[in-house]
Amino acid sequence: MAQIVTIDPVTRIEGHLRIDVEVEDGVVKDAWSSGTMFRGIEMLLKDKHPWDAQQVTERICGVCPLVHGTASSYNLDDAMGVELPDNARLIRNLCLGANFIQSHILHFYHLAALDYVDVTAVLNYAGNNPGLKALKGKIAGLAKANDLYPFMPRYESDDYVSDPEVATTLVGHYVEALEARKKAQEMLSIFYGRMPSFVGTIPGGVTVQPTVSNIAAFRSRLAELRFWIDNVYVQDIMTVAGVPAYSIFFTAGDSGGNYLAYGGFDENSQGTEKFLPSGYILANGVSAVKTFDEQQIIESVKHSWYTEDCEGRQPSDGKTDPDLEKDGAYSFLKAPRYEGKPMEVGPMARMLVLAGLELSGKIPENKQLLVPLIKQLGLDAKVTELVTAGKFGILPRHAMRALECKLLADQMDVWLDQLKPGEPIWDPKGKDIPSDSQGMGLVEGPRGALGHWITISGKKIANYQCVVPTTWNASPRDKEGNRGPIETSLLGLPVPDPENPINVVRCVRSFDPCLACAIHVIHPEHNGVKEFRVV
């Protein structure tokens, strides 16, 4: 018999998400994803000084303020006609990269790992590592006091990693990862002042000049992190992926085969070359990566709490008018579609686009990054198998995130070498606010493709819009009835015990959803802004 299982709150993500699944005969038959919190960030920017945009939009999300601040800076650079100095471009890459590192580590260890590792297995640890023994002592103390919060309660399942040695090592890495991600934020604050909510990028460039000493301070932390990513993070992913019980997750959790990347990390001052390339993939055609064109983005609100008038619009002409009474609506998220299709964005989309361009020879062999790394890790057979099957599920999503983290951390060392102390960091044109202008800033954030748009009139912000990654991934159904990527990914997942739908949250969390980003829209009626859009 079919039954609806409601999971609210979905914890260990950013923001407020509710998931409903229909379970029949132990398998998910249907799924609905709902964003359940609304603020309205863009509205307060109207009539403000354009320079405020970066400080305000980075508060859209406290996990990745960097990506909003960076998109906002590129957006304003574009509106002011800035020529970005190389130092500024490199420092922006370095700090955005540092945030990818902190965000990816946080995601795997602190948001996802408790779905796989049995913390109580630590009680059976019999090894001699002093750190792990101390950890065992603490967990034993908590167990005795019957106070294992926040690690218990949890969904029960018989497939948690429970080998005491392996589980204890992973729990030890959970603790180490707290330090690693903290270090990534320290590294970032060298150039950007503080995290979360940083101050170091401004229209026209950045605020801190590279010096021998701040480069050295950055590099020493980066070296530690690179070692940790190579020897702990990437290895732990391989350990978890090697657990026989999880082998179904290589393909289970596939989002439907469409992937989109705007591209990110500029390699030249015009931004025409990117370290992570742009492109999109349809129906799992990994080796046939297509050229991205932003005009193909249309948003549907058939099942979102917005009026019918917001339906079917392109971002440049978008509109957002909330309607909490609307029939058939179940989310504050809109449903953006590319060529009418739902698209997964994020590390998996970026890595598949990169892999596709490398495999098809569009990126010459001497410039390839991912394919050689996959070979070096001995993953080529597995990857070929998945490409042939045309399905990429929960585990590939985690693995791609880790590989991307490694590629970026390695490249950051190269960018550090390219910094030139004493050379400009700022184009003063950034201070020259034109009376009327428009701008666009497209970047990649840890969770995927992000765009900011600005219209300046009378030297003030007339309109400011953001299109964010999680709206793509966690979107509800569109007007054709197509499910969003997360909804599709849940279909067919085994849920043997509806009281403990562990596989559902494993799958949702593999997308690293950020709901605060996804719902930041404004109300046109109340603030008088007529044209508004959210995704």
Next chain:
Amino acid sequence: MEEKGVTRRQFIKYAGATAALLGLSQALVPEIARALEEMAASGKPPVLWIQGQNCTGCSVSFLNTNYPDAAEVVLDKLSVRYQPTVMAAAGYQAFGVIEDTAKELAGKYVLVVEGPIPTAEGGEFCTFGLEEGTKDLLGNKVPKDKPIEVWMEQLVPGAAAVIALGNCASFGGIPAANAEVTGTTAVLDVVKKIDKDKPVINVSGCPSHPDWFIGTVLYYLLNGKVPELDRYNRPTMFFGKLIHENCERRASFDAGLFLEDWNDNNPDMKLCLFKMGCKGPVTYADCPTRRWNSAVNWCVGANAPCHGCAEPAFYKDLSPLYEPLPDINFMGINNAETLGWIAAGATAAGIVGHYLYKQLGKKAPEGGEE
């Protein structure tokens, strides 16, 4: 010994770190250690940490804590029962923990609220967990969402104290600029309606500094009372001093050496950011001495102005963020009250006077505010 959880030696270590965090004399370490030990023996104090219209920045900032570090807080110090960003449980198990704690430990738990409370449209702009009743989901009957406003009504009466975490929970912050639509309300105002005597501590900052939050919690637990608060309910031990008075660039300000081009910022010059919009002269927080991210840097340290993120006036009434203060304060000096800095207004007036006199090459008048 180390297999038995927290050792005596660790208590001494924690006590030392706690004293440093709270700015107390190291002579008090043995006493703090004893208090910590007693606290541990009677079970870790329960914490319920719920999220309203937040961005999770304060949760992420909390993870940057050093003394004690995040693992120590969670394993040794507090019983963090509900914290949606880190807890294992989801769905009914997760909100079931809140319900159980509220019932079993009434009067004992600390309620931390990250983000303000939207009260318009029956609270539907922010919900988590489920309540009695059903709603329709494309033809299916499913359980109803529970507004955070309803959670507040349920949890405030039994809370020992309420901590509003971050500028937006404390004062409405950025979401309050859209209050006409969502009814964004500061935590203090929501609590007052439920129980006007309930202690509420505003740990401001956008986001809050981990030391400000953990220091406040430790102070409360060690002393069994709320720390001294300023008129905005912020602990004076962290928000008692003007940034401008303690800024490492104050000498440049006094000498009239201002940063005007970011390419011109010879790292040794330490030029004052006043002309680039620094709000340090009207902001009360200990950032210049405490600094951020393991004391690696802070806003002014990165050649960027302080944006005043700890103030009730942030963001709206401190905009434009990159224009010098006179633009708002000099013109708007009469409405300093509406700006939310009554006393700071006077100080700012003095500063503005000082600044203009420097510009004109004159001496500041005797007895001026400074």
